[in-house]
Amino acid sequence: MVEINLNRRQFLKLSGATAVTLAVVELGFNEKKAHASTKEFKIAKSTVTPTICCFCGVGCGILVHTKDNTVVYTEGDPDNPINEGKLCSKGTTIRQLYTSEKRIKKPLYRAPGSNKWEEKEWEWMYETIAKRTKETRDKTFVVSEDGMTVNKTEAIASLGGAALDNEETYLLSKMMRGLGVTYLEHQARI
């Protein structure tokens, strides 16, 4: 799990609010709460996990606040030297990657000629895809070309992966080369 020591106190200080914190203590605000706060402090009991922004190549650190099985807030990671707790509009909003109603939550299948998606089980999807891959691969596999062993299929393409983790791109690259795929491309090209 997370190997960082990011308890809440530390986090507060890191947000650059040290001076304010002190002043607040002096003023004793607990007695005289401002009117704005009528509910519990939003991130009072949230779990904080550091991540790296999934958008551009700057690699800003983000803290994800989770509570009650949902994401309640996302903000810049003050520890990360690249962004020092700052973010742009996209980084700030990654909370909605989880909360957006548009997320697909079940595997979807579209049969040939059909005009709709059908929900399917993962296992069925995996097995059917594996079958299709094998059928196409077996049918189109080229063992040798002009006397040279080439072990490839030029009938299957793999596209994308610039937003995957390194470990994922590694496995993807390995799997595709292992299958003999030559049409292997991702967003660096486009």
Added chain:
Amino acid sequence: MSKPQKSNVKVRRFSKAFVWAHGINAISFFALYITALPMYTEFFDWLYPVLGGPEGARLLHRIFAVAFVTPTFIWVIFDFPGFKRWMKELVTWKKRDIDFFKEVAKELFGFKFKHVRQSFFNAGEKINSFIQIFTAILIIASGIPMWFPEFFPAAVVQWGYFFHNVGFGLAIAVVVGHIYLSVVHKHSSPGYTGVITGEVPAWWAKGHYTDWYDEEVAKGNFPDIDENGNPKKPTSPDSKKKKGA
């Protein structure tokens, strides 16, 4: 009571149109007043639940605001002569109007007083009318930008709040007095009935609006009456006099 009984003879003082206009005006005014109170000062916040919350109060206030604008039109359309007379009276000021105030002050505090001869409206009513007209215009004119701020420059809306407030304060002050006189003040109470039925006791009309009464008598509309309101001679058949209940 040792005094002789007053006569039941009534004369028509107000047209139906005026009665309606006045009624609508009065009711909507009070409705506006009540619905505005909690907005005027948080002292009256307890009224919100009664009025259906701020939204209910706001809605009612707007409904009555429309109602409040209608009486003038009712009067003008259905009793133009009455309206014209009112206007004429308002611009007619004589010494008797000044004298009226001297006596009224005495009366209000229970001192001995005498009736100064007045025409259709006494000087007090005329003053009341003036202030009411003024405040009504103020309130209505300022209320429009408050209601539709999106169509007015901010400054107009902002001044609207001020004038609405001023109008409100003035109107309340005048209305409180007006009502006191009509409802509570016993010397004026026939006027209160009059503004609801349109008819008042002849003796009361003669006492309070002597000039007007005499004028109507001269025209043959009203019976000539004695102190106690009993006719001095038979009235003409086409008079508007009616038998009281």
Added chain:
Amino acid sequence: MATEYVKFVDVTKCDGCRACMVACKNWNDLPAEQQDFLGSAQSHAKTTADTWNVLQYIEHENSKGKLDYLFRHSACFHCTDAACEKVCPENAISYTDFGTVVIDHEKCVGCGYCVNNCPFEVISLKEYVDKNGDKYRKAHKCTMCTDRLEEGLQPACVTTCHTGAMEFGDKAAMIKKAEERVKQIKDRYPNAMVYNPKGVGGTHTVYVLAEKPSVYGLPENPKVPTSAVLWKDYAQPLGKMMIGATTMGVIGMFISSRIINKGKQDEGGDSHE
């Protein structure tokens, strides 16, 4: 009061990324609003009940005839002398010890007085529908994340600003910084100025503007509307007094006439029944 804090916005450092807009929505859980195309990069014409700060984008031809692409984070100014607070009939708007101006939604009745009296037009009403399907309204605006201030955190918008265009700190220090910054950038922006209008007693959002306030659609000399001052400081107390006085007068008349009349047994004047 101990230290007074202000949000210092140096628009000449802003690069218009709009993180402040999203950070605000994220922290305050504000929903998105469908927006029309406005003909520029700007998303909202002005702040709304669900969008408490708006990044302005202004293409301005400067005095040298060159194009300046100006940005401004616009939000509630948190005036020291706040018109909204003055006109609120419910005392729902108040000052906190941080100098921020906040709306208590328990008290707000949605009358909109604050909306129409704010010299900066930053307050808006939001319509809600309750359980019974009835509609009601509440006024909304930036809170300067007062809930965060109470916990020792800075406002969400300031926390996320990456160019340092926004800072939150001690009022005197921030104003000094602003003044120094204006000196630095006078060559580049001859009309640069500190915007901390005195007409509203100074604000708790202090700007360094690159241009005259009017370029940003800001009033040059904003103040609590005179109408609001007359209304709240004169007309309303007077009105209350008048209601009181009239009421007292009527009661006085009633009582006095009763007493005198009782004594005189209807001797004076005509008796009317």
Added chain:
Amino acid sequence: MTNSWNDVQYTDCALIMGANPAENHPISFRWLTKAKENGGKIVSVDPRYTRTSAMSDIYASLRSGTDIPFMGGMIKYALDNNLYHKEYVAKYTNASFIVKDSYKFEDGLFSGYNAEKRAYDKTQWAIEKDAEGKPVKDFTLEHPRSVFQLMKKHYSRYDVDTVVKITGTPEDDLLKVYEAFCATGKVGKAGTIMYAMGTTQHTVGTQNVRAFAIIQLLLGNVGVPGGGINAMRGESNVQGSTDFGLLYGNLTGYLNAPTSTDKLNATLAGHLEKETPKTGYWSNKPKFIVSLLKAWYGPNATPENEFAYQYLPKGNKNYSHINLFKAMYDGKLEGAFLFGTNPVVGGPNAGKEKEALSNLKWLVAVDLWETETSAFWQKEAGSDPGKINTEVFLLPACSSYEKEGSVSNSARWMQYRWQAIKPLGESKADLEIIHELATKIKALYKNESGPAAAPINALYWNYGEGHHPDIDLVCKEINGYDVNTGKLIAGFGNLKDDGSTCSGNWIYCGFYPEEGKNRAKNRDKKDTGMSLYLNWSYAWPMNRRILYNRASCDPSGVPYNKEKAVVWYDAAKGKWTGVDIPDFVATRKPGDAGFEDPFIMMNDGVGGVFAPTLNDGPFPEHYEPYESPAKNPFSSQEINPTIQLFDGKFNERGFKADYPIVATTYRVSEHWQSGTMTRNQEWLSELVPHMYIEISEELAKEKGIKNKDKVIVSSARGEVKAYAMVTKRFKPHTIDGKKVHQIGMPWHFGYKGFATGDTANRLTPHIGDANTTIPEYKAFLCDVRRA
């Protein structure tokens, strides 16, 4: 990036060209703002006055597709005015090398051109070698065939008058840029060039970058803090995914994928011979290749079977994006896997890419959302579902913080992301999806033998028993370990070519040097000097933060700028030291061979002013975009003579007569790439909800278009509807005396999500760069009219 984001603050001048970091890499402006505060200048060169331009000290406009004239003029300016860093140029670059006399340049063509093949015989540009095979040099740089003199001659044609005639840049602005940036040629000064797709997405994209490289070498700006050539990556892990070989031509770590076009590749030995240079760090290549084969094929890779080399697929052509879709369009592809990509919005000539999809038998899309691509068969996409027989499998992936793993940013920092929450609904990590698919496919082949089964059966797939693979095992395999003892390898210097070590990606070898020490997870935020943060995450190679940092010191090893020193030679200790990890052999002493050669990854140890390996010439030369409104003033070669042409319906070409307006595409802050990730989020959709084009007041007036009007943009490929944003930030250019208009538009939109709009890429052409085949999104022709 050769340097890092934080390093930008040390620059004396940042030239931002072909990029708009204020809008597309906003946090970079945290450091650019610091640079400004430190007295640095920011220069923005862009056809459009962007938010980056607004933040800059100097702005210069140019017509899209004229970067080489702009930079060529700067090279000439630096040379003419003696502003280049003389020692650096002489010692650290190949400017002193003598080129064979077969090298010629005439009317836009270098020697060795074959018009039929549209290719050069590059041997004609070779460097003269001495008996030992070392380059012949002239440190005086005066030899007429020295690279320096050839360069000088080449760019003598790029005089200011000709440059402004073709770029449309106001001369004043042009000279201001030249002056400001060339000032960094002074010893001890640093200038950085920050670029992105505005540079690369041209038919001369690679040469645009080469032009940057040349000027940076001339000014001595490579390898120094505050300097470098910094490609700002558009995706969180486009760096990593490229490092890990998700492009057809590369295996992991930039090892070339073997092709069947070279007979040497028939055997591993031949392949190694072909790939391995005699000098430079790449001489260690066999260790990396064999270790990779050991990682992929495990125990099945033995010395006897050439470490399973033969199982690697060998291609024989260009398989890049455009060619891939051409093959699909021609019905040559049966199946495709898409991992978080949306070519129906993001691909060039996207209308055709969508059409091509219906030729697939099956399509697997792994995504968080339903994309325009996975839904290409729907009515809303303009398709007739009944006629499309493609089977589509849409697998729900989880977001980046619903799983764990590392990403590598532009600065090569490999940062770990921890799992914050369980995947939403039934969505899964791509790691698990890939693992399950591989496992299932392998299972189908388990009982088969035969030529097709052998490679897949030999693939070593051992990441634990569960459905979810053990990511730690994956990390260890990437780093590499001793296959006999399982001990992790401390760094790629320890890799072997005898099959005793494995390493899935040699450049990453060292990130996991010992058990329990995955350095991607390092979170010590202490500044270890010069804002390099050596203990925060891990940067390949070997945690070096500034590539070629040896070049920040003079030949004797003393930093050119002592205030901003990052590495230096410590005579007392007899080795290189500093606040960065020396990108050099640390033990090399004065007098040792190569002590004065800072570019260890280059075969000759020096920076390449002259690049005889590129397809379109050793020096950048201007050619007009595939679709251009102007004539090339430099030669009769209108377009890049070496680009691959795609004819017919797949790629209609437009000409000036019908489409007189230059168009370009770009991104906005609030949306990302094809918009899938952002148009499905409400807060971002709210900020930029509509497709629009930016158009100058002048063009708007000519066309009778008012701000906020709906307009139609048309190109030879298609039409899109959009709002018109009439702006002062676009100005027409005067090109060769004529007014040429340019418009621009974001390419994020499609019909799915909260923010919808027409797809700009329906307009863009299927034409690519001569080296990378990256599509020319940034300069094409169009017309505009009111809708």
